[in-house]
């Protein structure tokens with residue numbers, strides 16, 4: 274099988290896959306527009322930020338698996354992949370430490386205005402009085418929006434700096450907050466209102482688009498530090514642009530709405546000219562440690578795809594299966610027995626949603642579980658049971674977990 278890595282990546286971690294017959298091709302120069310033509314004959318695609326459009330997915334006729342070597346899958350048309358039965362998997366948590374470190378770097382740099390001080394020194398200006406007015410972090414309040422993998426790493430580091438942690442997260446309850454020893458905020462507005470430092474670590478989904486809204490940003494105290502190392506879509510950047518000078522916000526951004534596809538393209542953001550705004554070109558995950566961890570996780574996913582039944586970190590499996598019954602058939606491990614069973618199911622109009630087959634020690638007998646949406650008739654089950662090589666047929670009603 275051919276594997277294409279369409280981004281810059283630590284390839285040494287993928288070397289071990291060659292023993293599985295995988296041929297690795299590295300083409301970091303590919304872009305959203307050139308990727309579709311490069312997918313001919315490719316079975317596995319690995320990407321970081323290169324966009325995988327519906328057009329690319331349609332061109333990848335042999336594509337079985339797309340691995341996002343990172344967390345956010347917003348650059349992949351997951352719906353198009355699902356419609357063609359292509360797995361999409363990611364590497365959650367593997368770069369959390371790196372992003373938390375960048376978040377802390379922004380907070381410290383903004384408090385001390387490190388970038389401006391350095392620029393002045395470089396220009397030959399010793400502005401000691403100007404840069405001797407930092408507020409300091411100890412005892413100040415940090416509001417963490419989203420206590421996922423990165424949010425929790427930020428929490429850990431915030432404590433070490435003596436910051437007072439407050440949080441809002443989708444599944445955070447007052448009880449859980451008490452266990453984590455963080456002050457519970459009922460809403461994002463509530464969190465913003467008590468944040469001297471406000472940092473966002475939410476997934477970008479249709480539900481979280483603009484969730485850090487104008488009213489959330491309006492609720493921030495004047496002079497607050499704001500960090501977004503998550504995704505631009507989660508924050509109302511137009512409102513932020515307006516509020517930076519009005520409220521004297523100090524802002525650190527690793528993510529921009531105008532990010533180019535590849536680093537050679539030009540970049541522009543009005544936000545950077547609005548006041549004390551520091552930026553980095555989406556490098557939150559770019560430490561050697563994080564990239565190594567992500568590459569190892571990518572290799573683990575691909576190995577599992579080639580050798581195991583279960584695939585880790587898949588983001589596009591049907592959350593609630595439409596299957597309502599399982600037909601459990603114990604049968605002899607012989608050619609054609611399963612095919613006969615399937616042909617009976619087909620004749621009775623039964624659509625199989627999921628199927629698994631376990632072979633027992635000695636390879637004499639197997640157990641096949643077919644999960645189906647409609648209940649097969651007694652006649653259908655009797656027909657299956659009538660095959661000489663079928664040992665037993667059962668039907669089990671599945672709990673509706675929807």
Ligand SMILES: NC(=O)c1ccc[n+]([C@@H]2O[C@H](COP(=O)([O-])OP(=O)(O)OC[C@H]3O[C@@H](n4cnc5c(N)ncnc54)[C@H](O)[C@@H]3O)[C@@H](O)[C@H]2O)c1
Nearest residue numbers: 345419420421422423443474475476477480502503557558
């Ligand atoms: N700057 C970078 O280079 C970089 C690197 C890694 C991750 N990220 C981004 O950082 C963010 C956090 O990543 P993570 O690894 O902590 O992810 P995570 O899945 O561990 O945590 C995500 C958080 O978002 C919340 N969330 C998800 N859907 C939500 C919804 N519909 N409503 C409210 N909250 C919701 C979750 O409850 C959780 O608190 C993501 O946007 C990710 O893409 C950026």
Ligand SMILES: O=C(O)CC[C@@H](O)C(=O)O
Nearest residue numbers: 321322342343344345558
């Ligand atoms: O790999 C990258 O360049 C960005 C990674 C980051 O945004 C992620 O979601 O993991």
